[in-house]
Amino acid sequence: MKQLLSEARFDFRGGRVTSISPDLLNSNELVDATNCRIDSKYGAVTKRTGCQRLHQTAAPAAIKGVVQWDGPSGKQLVKIANGHLYYRNGFTLATAFTDEGTNVFSTTVPAFFMPFRDATSGAPLVLFIASGGKLFKWTGTVLTDITGTTTAADRIIAYHTRAFARNVNYKKTIFWGKVGDATVFTTGTKTDGGSALVNVLNGEEIIALEVIGSSLLMAAEDSVMRFTGHATDDIVISQDTEGISSEVGAVGPQALKRFENVAAMLNERGPYVVTETAVEPIGEQVLPDFDALDTTVLSSSVVGWNRGRKELMFCVPGSGDGSLNKTIYSQSVRLQAWQGPWNYSFGITCGARYEDTNGDEFWITGGSDGFLRHMDIGAKDDVLYDGSGGSNITMVAELPPLHFGRPGSQKVLSHIKLQAILPVGNNLTAGVAFDNAAFDNGYFVNATTDGILRDYRVDLNGYGYRLRTKFTDSSAVSPTIYGLRVNAYDMGRP
C-alpha cells in the first residue's frame, strides 16, 4: 500500500503570473486565468462577468468616444461615431440614441470629453468635446463649434479650473484656457489663456493628458511631465529628468487613466502606475503577455477603470485580434493581481465610467462595431440590449504544477476534493495532465449543481511526475472555485 500524498490550494489571490517559471510560482498564483476573475470574496476564482449592448441598433461606424455625464436632464450618454454626436438621456436601453445631426467630428481619432461649467459662474454644466483638431461645446441638446475662440484641440482636460488642451498643429505645446471659462483660450492677464512648449529636450509630442492630485500629467511616448500651478506666475512644468519619468510614457491618447489618486498608464514596456512624483511598473507578473501584443496598433490601446469593481482594464490588441483591442488584461487594484486575458469578439475603441440607475458604478466601452456595451453584467458576452442572445464565455484557470512535495518521484492520481459553487447548467471540467500529456478530465462523483457552495469529489486518473491542473467552463453560467485538495499516491519510483 502506497503513501497517500495531498496538496491543497485554497487561495488564488495571486492571480495570473506568466513572467515566472510555472514551477516557481507561489501557491496562490495561476498559470492561466483566461476569462477568469479573482472573486469579490477574495481567495476564490470565478468566470469574469459578461457584457451587454446598451442600445438596439449599431452606430454606422466605430465608436470614437463615449461619456456619461450629468446633463440638464440627468444622466446622459453621449457617443461619437461616423462624425456625428449621438445622445440618450436616462437608462432605458430600448430608447434609441438621438443623432445631433451635424457631421463635424473626426471619424479616425478618438474624441475626448470634459464636463465643465459654462462661461459664467454658476452656469450649468456643459460638455466640451475635443475631436481631431476641433473643440465643441455640448449643452445636452445644442452643439456649438468653439474652435475659433479656443484652439484646434484634439485633447481636452480640466485642471485647476482651467481647460487644458493639445493643439493638433502644435503637439509639443500645452494650451490652457481662461480661468473658469473653457470657451476662451486667448492670452492676456495671468487668469487668461496661455501656452507652453513642453518636452524641450527630447522633442516628443504630448500623447495623453490626465490629472491626479495637484498635478496635470502630460505623457509623451517615453516620458511623463508634470504641470502644476494656477497662473503664469506660479506655473511649473517639470519635464525630462526633472519630470515624473524620462524613461516611460504612454503608447496612445487613451493609455493614461486616473484611478483613485494615481493614474494607470500603458507603455510599450508594460503597464505602469503614475504618481505625482514617479512611475512604478505594475505588470511585472504578466510582462510576457504585454510583450506578445500586436505592437503595430498598440497606440490604439485603451486603459479603463471599473470603479465599482476596483479593477483596471488594459484593452489591448492581442496578436490574433486583427488589429483591434479584443483583449483585456485586468488588474485587481486592491490585490494588485492580474486577471485575464479576457477575450471578446469585438474591438474596444474607447471606454467610460458608467453609473446605472441604482447608482452602482461600472464601466462601459465603445466598440469597433458601433455598439456601446456595459462591460460588467451577466455571464454571457455581447448580450443584446433586451437581455436576449449573447455568447457563452469560456474560462480557463490553470494552477501552478503540483509536485506533492516530491518532484522527480512518480505519483498516481486518486481524486480532487473540490470546494466550489456550481450553478445549474455549468459544465466545469477539472482537467489533469502529467508531464505535458493531454489533459484528461476528472469525473465528478454525484455532482449536485445548485449554485450552493459544496464539496465535490472528482476522480482522477494518471501517472507521472509533474501535474498540471486546469479548470474550464464554457457554459452560460459562472462557476466559482474556492479551493481544492488533490490526492495522489507516491509510487516510490524514480
Place this chain on the structure above:
Amino acid sequence: MLTKAQVRTAVREYIDDPGAKTWSDAALDILISMTQDNLWGDILDTASYWNSFYQLITSASYHAPGYLDLRPTGDGGDLTNRLYRIQKFIANGREFYPKDSRDFLLNAASSVGLTTVTAPIEQNYTYEILGDQLWFHPLGTTANPGFIELRYSYRPAAFTSIADGTTVGFVDGCEHALVLTAAANAMHRGDEEDPGKFLSLAFEARQRLFATIRRKYHGPTVPFSVSNPIEMGSI
C-alpha cells in the same frame, strides 16, 4: 443471475470508481474475466460436473490422422465450449481412456505428427492431449470412427466476450464471490490501496460458493430420526 453490466457496476461500487477514472471498463472487464475463470477452475475442481457438456462430433469435424482441436469453435477449434477437463471420450461407441504417459516409446508415431500409420503401434482405444489437440488411437483413416462423443467440463463464455445485457455464467446466487474477488484484485492496482478487507469478504463469499456447489440436495436422511438433518442443523 446478474448481467455483465450489473457485475461490473457492483465491482465499481466496491472499489469506489463510479466514473471509470481508475479502471476503464475494458480493463476492468479483463480483470473480472480473469477472476471469473480462476473461480471456475476452483468450482470445477470442487464439483467436477457442475458444468458438464456432452458434444457429438461427426467424422467431418475431426482431423486426420485422428485428433480433435480442443479450442472453442470461435477460436478455430472443434469444441462448443471452453474446455476445462475431458470427462469421457467415446469413439464409435467405444470408450477410450487416457493414455498412460509412461508409454512414451509407443508414443513416438503420433508425437512426431505422422499422418500415415500402417501399423497400430499405439495402445489402442486411448487418447492423449498434446497442447490444444486430443489425439486418439488407433490413428489412420481406416481406424477412425464415424463419430465421437465427448463429455467435458468447461468454463462459461468469457466475461469480455459477452454483451452488457447478457447474464454472466456463474453459480446462481453466488455472484458475490466473483464481485468481491474482482474488487480485491482491482484494489491491488499499483499497490496503491489495501485490498485486505476485500480479500476477507471475498474469502467468506467463496466459502459460501463452495457450500453451494458441493451438493444440490439436503444430504442423507437418517431412518427413525425424530427430525430431518436440516432441522437438526447437520447440513
